[in-house]
Amino acid sequence: MRARAECEDSELTPLPKAVAARVLDPYFQRLVSRFVESGLTRASKTRLQVDVRMHDTPRHFAACRDDGLLVLVAPQLCDQPVPTVEGILAHELGHAADFLYPAEWVLRGRRVVRRRREDFEEEEWERFARAWQKRDADAVELTADGIAEWVLGTPLGYCGPCRLQTLGAPECGRRPVGLR
Numbered sequence: 001m002r003a004r005a006e007c008e009d010s011e012l013t014p015l016p017k018a019v020a021a022r023v024l025d026p027y028f029q030r031l032v033s034r035f036v037e038s039g040l041t042r043a044s045k046t047r048l049q050v051d052v053r054m055h056d057t058p059r060h061f062a063a064c065r066d067d068g069l070l071v072l073v074a075p076q077l078c079d080q081p082v083p084t085v086e087g088i089l090a091h092e093l094g095h096a097a098d099f100l101y102p103a104e105w106v107l108r109g110r111r112v113v114r115r116r117r118e119d120f121e122e123e124e125w126e127r128f129a130r131a132w133q134k135r136d137a138d139a140v141e142l143t144a145d146g147i148a149e150w151v152l153g154t155p156l157g158y159c160g161p162c163r164l165q166t167l168g169a170p171e172c173g174r175r176p177v178g179l180r
């Protein structure tokens with residue numbers, strides 16, 4: 001027996017793409033509704049697409065295109081428990097909202113605050129936009145989690161040996177810095 005569980009892949013055969021899409025889309029749409037209800041109406045245009053290439057490491061199941069309009073998920077996500085499915089999708093929608101509302105999200109510790117374009121002069125906003133473009137990977141990831149928490153009212157936990165995003169499990173702890 002191992003002293004500590006390692007992050008390993010399941011041996012299950014992934015579901016066919018079309019089946020996985022039917023399984024995952026209702027979870028995705030429920031979360032999109034929450035984002036839209038929070039005032040992030042641009043998220044209503046964000047779509048989900050199943051792509052086997054997303055599962056390139058045992059802890060990697062999803063990604064968001066940098067225009068915020070497409071979330072890609074691996075069919076293997078269907079083998080995860082529902083709170084993990086929701087946590088991973090919520091994190092990706094956090095990235096989507098970050099891209100859909102460029103430079104509006106400011107990280108404050110582990111939380112975000114939102115600033116609005118109309119409250120600032122053009123020059124100042126351009127400075128914000130340049131700083132937003134130059135954020136490091138950890139800041140981008142923490143912002144995605146911060147936006148998900150801003151919308152859903154509960155922080156994402158990072159659970160299990162793979163440290164997977166999990167909704168409704170803050171006891172697992174926040175995202176470790178440097179996690180990829």
Ligand SMILES: [Zn+2]
Nearest residue numbers: 091095141144
């Ligand atoms: Zn991410």
